[in-house]
Amino acid sequence: xxxxxxxxxxxxxxxxxxxxxxxxxxxxxxxxxxxxxxxxxxxxxxxxxxxxxxxxxxxxxxxxxxxxxxxxxxxxxxxxxxxxxxxxxxxxxxxxxxxxxxxxxxxxxxxxxxxxxxxxxxxxxxxxxxxxxxxxxxxxxxxxxxxxxxxxxxxxxxxxxxxxxxxxxxxxxxxxxxxxxxxxxxxxxxxxxxxxxxxxxxxxxxxxxxxxxxxxxxxxxxxxxxxxxxxxxxxxxxxxxxxxxxxxxxxxxxxxxxxxxxxxxxxxxxxxxxxxxxxxxxxxxxxxxxxxxxxxxxxxxxxxxxxxxxxxxxxxxxxxxxxxxxxxxxxxxxxxxxxxxxxxxxxxxxxxxxxxxxxxxxxxxxxxxxxxxxxxxxxxxxxx
Amino acid sequence: xxxxxxxxxxxxxxxxxxxxxxxxxxxxxxxxxxxxxxxxxxxxxxxxxxxxxxxxxxxxxxxxxxxxxxxxxxxxxxxxxxxxxxxxxxxxxxxxxxxxxxxxxxxxxxxxxxxxxxxxxxxxxxxx
Numbered sequence: 001x002x003x004x005x006x007x008x009x010x011x012x013x014x015x016x017x018x019x020x021x022x023x024x025x026x027x028x029x030x031x032x033x034x035x036x037x038x039x040x041x042x043x044x045x046x047x048x049x050x051x052x053x054x055x056x057x058x059x060x061x062x063x064x065x066x067x068x069x070x071x072x073x074x075x076x077x078x079x080x081x082x083x084x085x086x087x088x089x090x091x092x093x094x095x096x097x098x099x100x101x102x103x104x105x106x107x108x109x110x111x112x113x114x115x116x117x118x119x120x121x122x123x124x125x126x127x128x129x130x131x132x133x134x135x136x137x138x139x140x141x142x143x144x145x146x147x148x149x150x151x152x153x154x155x156x157x158x159x160x161x162x163x164x165x166x167x168x169x170x171x172x173x174x175x176x177x178x179x180x181x182x183x184x185x186x187x188x189x190x191x192x193x194x195x196x197x198x199x200x201x202x203x204x205x206x207x208x209x210x211x212x213x214x215x216x217x218x219x220x221x222x223x224x225x226x227x228x229x230x231x232x233x234x235x236x237x238x239x240x241x242x243x244x245x246x247x248x249x250x251x252x253x254x255x256x257x258x259x260x261x262x263x264x265x266x267x268x269x270x271x272x273x274x275x276x277x278x279x280x281x282x283x284x285x286x287x288x289x290x291x292x293x294x295x296x297x298x299x300x301x302x303x304x305x306x307x308x309x310x311x312x313x314x315x316x317x318x319x320x321x322x323x324x325x326x327x328x329x330x331x332x333x334x335x336x337x338x339x340x341x342x343x344x345x346x347x348x349x350x351x352x353x354x355x356x357x358x359x360x361x362x363x364x365x366x367x368x369x370x371x372x373x374x375x376x377x378x379x380x381x382x383x384x
Numbered sequence: 385x386x387x388x389x390x391x392x393x394x395x396x397x398x399x400x401x402x403x404x405x406x407x408x409x410x411x412x413x414x415x416x417x418x419x420x421x422x423x424x425x426x427x428x429x430x431x432x433x434x435x436x437x438x439x440x441x442x443x444x445x446x447x448x449x450x451x452x453x454x455x456x457x458x459x460x461x462x463x464x465x466x467x468x469x470x471x472x473x474x475x476x477x478x479x480x481x482x483x484x485x486x487x488x489x490x491x492x493x494x495x496x497x498x499x500x501x502x503x504x505x506x507x508x509x510x511x512x
Contacts, residue, residue, distance in 0.1 A: 125449070134392065135413050138494075139506070140444065140451045140459045141471045148442035149461050149471075156440075156483055201443040201478075245419075249461060249469040250411075254440065 008037025050093030086130025090340025091369030091378030176327025183333030214335030275299030279362025450495030
């Protein structure tokens, strides 16, 4: 296997992009990535596009070729693959692109993620189809309700408090004020989060990430080719994926995402590092409880002690292990299939020293992208 | 839409799941393959007693369309006495729910596809 590097990154603004269609959003991210890498376009050998549900969100399928077409690649006839894994679609697309380069099949590929969700009124219903529609959602358990049951059990078993969840939201909103492309760029107080209405008890409005429009692109190249294009290649040291039972009720323990445990242990093994070697991370805070559980399942804290990290400020921007420097899904916005790539963009910017006012120090960054309630997990470890 | 719902009616109405005679595990909804034994598994159909206990729950204020008539509603993660777990609506006062509370399955209306559409029924749980 060859070493694989990120040589260019691009990201659209995330949010309710009323004046932009699916194609506009993708192109804004794609052009930025090509310019960042200094590519003309002809160098691209394949495209992997993460997208959860264009068929339901915009009524358009076959979007991998559509993306290549509107990226100006139609006459180059590059192969294009759409990748779907719920809201882990972006992470899985990144892994497919990574494998294509690592294996020697391709030298330069695009890993993209895109979602246009605001053209329909039922965005959460569609996102909830990343859970088990027939046996969870039909029974009244949409994604917020499922994460709420996870949260209640975590609170009961380990003493995690609603205040801890609110602190995750406050932290991520604060980080997003330093990110020009974030959806929500204003600080919120702990009281605002705690006083927001319940969506699914014990989760409140400010515990739930907003589903939004957005696209992200990273360009991957083999180590040898990367050196031709950039002095600051960001290497992917490991990119692992694991799956688990689709429905929460089938799992061994609902307060642990075994797919995250499995994927991260495998990633640490391949990268030859330990959890303590990670300097900063982007994790999948689709709901605030998911960030706290991620601390535990990634090995940053012991099982049940995740809330300590947020209480003690360890994961704050100026803490020892900053998490979600971008603002996370909660405040940067959760553009579903784009999120896994968006996390890679943030980590690459941080490792290059291009993260502006939210810049943190570090040699090793980690991203965690989750599908549904944990039936898919993708863990990627990056370094300079 | 109709066949998609009808072909699951036996399991939805009567809590029919699976039991692996090789390892003793119970599953709901039914599975054809035991995820513990795979090819060595001997999976048979089983009807659950309908009794169990609440492991976790949520009072849902912004939920699934079929349930909007009764918003807020409760969904619970329930461990059936045989060992399988199920996520299902819990029909009781939100203040009543406790971890470990004994519950039993009941046949209830879930919702309908508009005024002219079919009516969905299924299994909800109530306190014993």
